[in-house]
Amino acid sequence: MHDLSISQAQADMRQAYFDGAAGVLVSGLVWLVAALVAALATAPAAVLSLLVGGALIHPLSVLLVKQLGRSGQHAAGNPLGRLAVEGTVWLLAGIAIAVLLQTLRVQWFFPAMLLTIGARYLSFQTLYGLRLYWLCGAALGIAGIALLLLRAPVVLAAATGAVIELGFAGLLFRQAAKPAR
Secondary structure, eight states: OTTOOHHHHHHHHHHHHGGGHHHHHHHHHHHHHHHHHHHHSOHHHHHHHHHHHHHTHHHHHHHHHHHTTOOSSOOTTOTHHHHHHHHHHHHHHHHHHHHHHHHHOGGGHHHHHHHHHHHHHHHHHHHHOOTHHHHHHHHHHHHHHHHHHTTOOHHHHHHHHHHHHHHHHHHHHHHHHSOOO
């Protein structure tokens, strides 16, 4: 597998993870739950729901891709597997920053998470070879900045994350359903 070209490694990732669509869908649903919790309970409870739900994104998305007939695991030795792990380390650092920010002002948590997750999706263009991830990452990042500047309420920030990710999940599922490329 070490002799794979980048395009072959990306094709393996797309095949194994259904273009990453399942992960974006599960993430969007987690954002939706956080928005509902913010609307029906408290902002700190919404923060906790996004953090707990976020920890479940990968295992739930792997279950979903397996239900869709894919392996949910890239080939052993795929060099892009390291990029996925490295991106996760940066994601965890961004989450730590967002958690610290929410101790100062809870309204800062969700925009910081939008920026963090948006930045993570930028590297998914390299993982999957799909420019749609650049658009998704940019949309999340721009939304995070705008919501921060507008001092948006927690429920609006969480709902924005849900809308963006669920929309891109739909686009990614449609892309993944196309014949092999």
